[in-house]
Structures are given as structure tokens and as C-alpha cells.
Amino acid sequence: MSSGDFCPRCGDPVPEREEPLPGEPRERDAVLCDDCYFEDFDLVDAPERIEVRVCSQCGAVHEGNRWVDVGARDYTDIAVEQVTEALGVHLKAEDVRWGVEPEQVDENTIRMHCTFGGVVRDTYREEQVTVPVLLSRQTCDRCGRIAGGYYASIVQVRADERTPTSDEESRAVEIAEAYIAEREATGDRNAFISEINETNDGTDIKISTNQMGAGIAKRIVRELGGDVEEYPTLVTEDSDGNEVYRVTYAVRLPKFTPGDVIEPDEADPVLVQSVRGNLKGVSLTTGDPYEASFEDGETPDARHLGTVDDAEETTVVTIEDEYAVQVLDPETYESKTIARPSYVDSGAETVPVLKSRAGLHVLPEDAVATDGSE
The missing domain is CATH 2.60.40 (Immunoglobulin-like)
Incomplete structure (x- = not known):
């Protein structure tokens, strides 16, 4: 703009400004003076x-x-x-x-x-x-689905020939909640538990997606033992015509649990210490480690004799030798000589014993103190 131009709105002189470079558009309001320009300027x-x-x-x-x-x-x-x-x-x-x-x-x-x-x-x-x-x-989509009871999978916690213990059911729920919390921490808003139901047979946990239901079921089995089977049910079709399934993940915990005392076929009574993979424990006759064969896995053929909760403290009469100990029968108070496992200390004055159809056996002190937990 050359010197001497006047504002077309008020007539005042407009200060000289640089001309735009060739090819650049000329600003429409460049011809206005500052006062008029700023009247409409935001x-x-x-x-x-x-x-x-x-x-x-x-x-x-x-x-x-x-x-x-x-x-x-x-x-x-x-x-x-x-x-x-x-x-x-x-x-x-x-x-x-x-x-x-x-x-x-x-x-x-x-x-x-x-x-x-x-x-x-x-x-x-x-x-x-x-x-x-x-x-x-x-109400966000996630909370709306939760309020409406939406779920895509069910994790059913059951046990083989028994009802899951309260500790097993509580731990299964903790595992599920921890899994969902991990997914939520990554920003996954599809992760939620919509309902937890306690039934006469075990616990049912309703999960938001099939993938998370499968993950929770696998974690429960990894920690508590057992196996899981999937049962899909067709519920609807999505907008693209794809079939949508709701999957039940049936977790079946092992027949025996840590803290059980069993009598495997052709073996001495055993205190169960783990059911992850093969059943593992300790012989109540010798104190030696016991492990079921690969074929038997976590549920070998065995009689259930009792649990550590059934143990009673009794008096040691005398340590006879490396393999035998004399104790008082907790019911009859008769003096009886029974097998002395290696974990019985030579200076012990009392020991926990379990009386069952297989006889009288000394249990490890630490097993009774921890209620048989792993």
C-alpha cells in the first residue's frame, strides 16, 4: 500500500504497510485504518x-x-x-x-x-x-450395561465329586476381580464383572466378554488346579449377520485339596500339599515326599480319610526308635505305637494326630498351624 491512501470507512490516512508478495492474497481489511480495523476485530x-x-x-x-x-x-x-x-x-x-x-x-x-x-x-x-x-x-455405555445385567460369559466354579470350599470360592472371586482390575488399569472399559452368584454347587461369575471369561477360568485352574471346559450358546446375530455366542466356562476343581489326608491305592496315607499338575504331598508314615504319577495327575485313585482340621493334639509317651513313636490315642487315651515320620522331632512332647479308618497318624506341625494352605 502506498503512502497517502485513506481509510474507505472514516477517511483518515492509512499508514503505509508492506505490499503482499507476488501470489499472496491481499487482506481485505488491509485498507482500513487501525481504529476501523479494530472495531470489528475479535x-x-x-x-x-x-x-x-x-x-x-x-x-x-x-x-x-x-x-x-x-x-x-x-x-x-x-x-x-x-x-x-x-x-x-x-x-x-x-x-x-x-x-x-x-x-x-x-x-x-x-x-x-x-x-x-x-x-x-x-x-x-x-x-x-x-x-x-x-x-x-x-450414564456411560459401560455403566449402562452393568446396570442392565449385561454379560457375555459365565465362569462356573465347581469341584470333582464335592462342593468347592469357601476358601476356594473366595479365592476364585479374588482371581476374577484382580484380572478385571488389570484390564481396567490398561484403559479397557469393556472389562467388568456384572454379577457374582453363590449356588449350592459353587460360584457363578458373570463376565463382560468371552475373552476375559476364558482368561479368568485359566487363571483359576492355574492356581487352584483342575480343568476347564467351554460350552458356547448362540444368543443372537450382530448387525453384520455374525453369530454371537455366550460362553460358559465350567471350571472343575480337583477332587482333593491341600490339607486333605488321603490313602492312595497301594500307598501309605498322604497329606495333600498341592494339586497343581500332579497331586503332591508327604507320606504320613515316613515323611517322604509323595507325587502322583503323570497318568493319575491331580486326582489319583484314593480314599479320603480326613483333613488337617480333624487333627487333635496328643501326648508323646516315648520315641521308640527312628521309625516308631508311642502316643496316647486322643479318644481312648490308650498308649499306641505308630509310625514315626521323619518330621517328628526327637524332643517332641506333643504331636497333632489324625485318627481315621486307616489308623492313627502324626501330621506335620506346620500343616496344622497353616490349616493346610499352600
Whole structure:
């Protein structure tokens, strides 16, 4: 623009400005003087208000087309972020500086007082805008499915020829909850347990996806032993015509548990110590380690004689030799000579014993003290 041009709006002289380079568009308002230019100039383009969708159940925030967990973050921080993203600063502004001052009006309203400054036409300009942020309490997809009892798989915890113990059922639930917590920690919002039911036969755990149901079932078997079988049921078809199955993962825990005393075929009584893989334990006659054959696995043919909970403390009369000990029968108080396993200390004054159809046997002190847990 050459010197001596006048503003077409007010007639005042317009200071000389650099001509645009060849090929660059000429700014339409370049012919205006500064006063007229700034009459219509908005340094900041701000929305009248912003709505933040918040799940009233879990606190997640809707961003874009999905719900996002915000953890311990304050909703004010979320409001600042969304207001900052929504505000636009004029392209001609240089050396832009800004600040946001939130004001909590009530539980669902935050006023964001925004101050912006920048240099335009070699002139420092500053504007202040206030943007109300409304927190809209809704229910996210995940919480809606949970409230509606949605599930895609069931993990059934059962046991072979018995009912699972309360400890086994509690541990199975803990394993399931820990698995889901791990998935939630990675940001997986499809991870949840919709229901836990205790039945006469065991515990049923309803899980959000088939993949997670399978993972939980495998973890339970890995820790508690047993095996798992899958039973899929066709429930519907999705929008693309694909069949959708709900899968029941039937976990069957071993017949015996740690702390059981059994009498395997052609073997002395054994205190069961582990049922992971092959059944393992200790002989109550010698104190030697016992392990079932690979073919027998975790459920060898055996009679169940009792558990460590059935043990009673009795008096040691005398240690006869390396292989025999004399104790008082806890029922008749008669003196009886029985096998002395290697874990019976020569100075022991009392020992825990189990009386069963197989006779009287000394149990390890630590097994009774820990209730037979692994």
C-alpha cells in the first residue's frame, strides 16, 4: 500500500504497510485504518457455552465419540482442557499469551474466565471472555450395561465329586476381580464383572466378554488346579449377520485339596500339599515326599480319610526308635505305637494326630498351624 491512501470507512490516512508478495492474497481489511480495523476485530473466538458429559456412576468423561476414564483428575481440569481446545485465536495475532481462571458456580457449572493478549498490527491487544461449562450427568455405555445385567460369559466354579470350599470360592472371586482390575488399569472399559452368584454347587461369575471369561477360568485352574471346559450358546446375530455366542466356562476343581489326608491305592496315607499338575504331598508314615504319577495327575485313585482340621493334639509317651513313636490315642487315651515320620522331632512332647479308618497318624506341625494352605 502506498503512502497517502485513506481509510474507505472514516477517511483518515492509512499508514503505509508492506505490499503482499507476488501470489499472496491481499487482506481485505488491509485498507482500513487501525481504529476501523479494530472495531470489528475479535482476538478470541469463543463458544457461548460448553457441555461436558460426565457419567454419574463411574465419573468417566465423554470425549469425541467415546467415554474416557479420568481417574482422580478434577472436573475443573477437564473443563480447562475443553475450553482451551474450543477457543480460537485470530491468525494475525502474534506473541499470544493467555490464562484461564475457573470459578465453581455450583456442582454442575464452572465459569471459565479467559484472558488473551497478542500483538496485531504492531499493537498489543487484550480480550477477556467468560465461557460457562455445564457438567451434564449421564450414564456411560459401560455403566449402562452393568446396570442392565449385561454379560457375555459365565465362569462356573465347581469341584470333582464335592462342593468347592469357601476358601476356594473366595479365592476364585479374588482371581476374577484382580484380572478385571488389570484390564481396567490398561484403559479397557469393556472389562467388568456384572454379577457374582453363590449356588449350592459353587460360584457363578458373570463376565463382560468371552475373552476375559476364558482368561479368568485359566487363571483359576492355574492356581487352584483342575480343568476347564467351554460350552458356547448362540444368543443372537450382530448387525453384520455374525453369530454371537455366550460362553460358559465350567471350571472343575480337583477332587482333593491341600490339607486333605488321603490313602492312595497301594500307598501309605498322604497329606495333600498341592494339586497343581500332579497331586503332591508327604507320606504320613515316613515323611517322604509323595507325587502322583503323570497318568493319575491331580486326582489319583484314593480314599479320603480326613483333613488337617480333624487333627487333635496328643501326648508323646516315648520315641521308640527312628521309625516308631508311642502316643496316647486322643479318644481312648490308650498308649499306641505308630509310625514315626521323619518330621517328628526327637524332643517332641506333643504331636497333632489324625485318627481315621486307616489308623492313627502324626501330621506335620506346620500343616496344622497353616490349616493346610499352600
